[in-house]
Amino acid sequence: MKMIHEISDKKIGVIANEEPLVIEHLYKSFGGRKILDDFSLRLNSEENVVVLGKSGAGKSVLIKCVIGLLVPDEGSIKVYGKDVVGIGKHELDRLRTTIGFLFQGNALYDSMSVRENLEFPLRRHWIKITENEVNDMILDALENVNLVHTVNMMPAELSGGMQKRIALARTMILKPKIILYDEPTTGLDPVTAREIDELILKLQEKYHTSSIIISHDMNCVKTTANRIVLLLDGKCYTEGTYQELEHSQDLKIKQFFE
Numbered sequence: 001m002k003m004i005h006e007i008s009d010k011k012i013g014v015i016a017n018e019e020p021l022v023i024e025h026l027y028k029s030f031g032g033r034k035i036l037d038d039f040s041l042r043l044n045s046e047e048n049v050v051v052l053g054k055s056g057a058g059k060s061v062l063i064k065c066v067i068g069l070l071v072p073d074e075g076s077i078k079v080y081g082k083d084v085v086g087i088g089k090h091e092l093d094r095l096r097t098t099i100g101f102l103f104q105g106n107a108l109y110d111s112m113s114v115r116e117n118l119e120f121p122l123r124r125h126w127i128k129i130t131e132n133e134v135n136d137m138i139l140d141a142l143e144n145v146n147l148v149h150t151v152n153m154m155p156a157e158l159s160g161g162m163q164k165r166i167a168l169a170r171t172m173i174l175k176p177k178i179i180l181y182d183e184p185t186t187g188l189d190p191v192t193a194r195e196i197d198e199l200i201l202k203l204q205e206k207y208h209t210s211s212i213i214i215s216h217d218m219n220c221v222k223t224t225a226n227r228i229v230l231l232l233d234g235k236c237y238t239e240g241t242y243q244e245l246e247h248s249q250d251l252k253i254k255q256f257f258e
């Protein structure tokens with residue numbers, strides 16, 4: 001599937017030596033209420049950064065700013081050196097071939113089979129490939145999540161965990177270089193949740209992706225985070241590895257590890 005990497009890089013103008021994602025001095029308010037208040041974050045190549053924060057801290061707002069669903073009031077967001085704030089719809093579409101997004105709900109189309117769900121991003125982005133190549137890519141994506149046998153099934157026939165894995169396969173089908181995970185294990189039983197953690201690591205290693213992961217699930221955080229960024233009062237309050245932060249005596253940090 002080398003071809004898709006090439007398509008993706010060329011389309012977005014990825015510059016090899018640029019950092020995947022650099023967020024600087026981001027501000028976002030709603031009705032005078034500051035949600036992001038001078039928030040900055042750098043995502044290194046092949047790194048998983050977990051953004052930790054209380055409910056309502058602004059984690060989803062942050063992710064929405066990165067993928068252009070919300071426009072920040074101030075600040076810059078650069079993806080491989082390319083400014084994404086205020087870009088047009090066409091360029092935003094191109095950006096979305098480089099950034100994969102796993103929604104909190106799986107957002108699979110219920111009326112479409114697994115195959116059709118996986119085909120969707122390929123059709124949407126007008127990737128020029130043959131039917132055979134489409135088929136290979138679908139099977140390859142399903143292979144990654146060990147669900148090749150579900151290719152002709154409907155989402156309703158699958159468990160919540162399987163649907164999450166199919167959603168992840170769909171996110172990966174365009175071979176994004178950056179993946180944004182919004183609560184990837186929420187609503188899953190512990191065993192299935194740990195399978196998702198392992199998949200996140202497997203895909204990071206296999207495709208050399210860089211990811212932002214939003215999670216409250218401290219098992220997920222411990223397994224997947226190379227670095228944790230604590231979002232508090234709209235700012236990066238602190239950052240560090242799980243091991244660095246778990247024994248902190250700072251009450252604002254401690255509450256997440258209890």
Ligand SMILES: Nc1ncnc2c1ncn2[C@@H]1O[C@H](COP(=O)(O)OP(=O)(O)OP(=O)(O)O)[C@@H](O)[C@H]1O
Pocket residue numbers: 030035053054055056057058059060061062
């Ligand atoms: N489009 C919007 N219009 C107005 N307020 C919004 C909008 N989007 C988010 N907010 C507000 O911004 C705040 C942060 O929301 P956000 O969804 O980012 O929180 P979160 O950290 O992801 O929380 P959770 O962990 O509960 O999902 C909330 O108070 C929310 O009501």
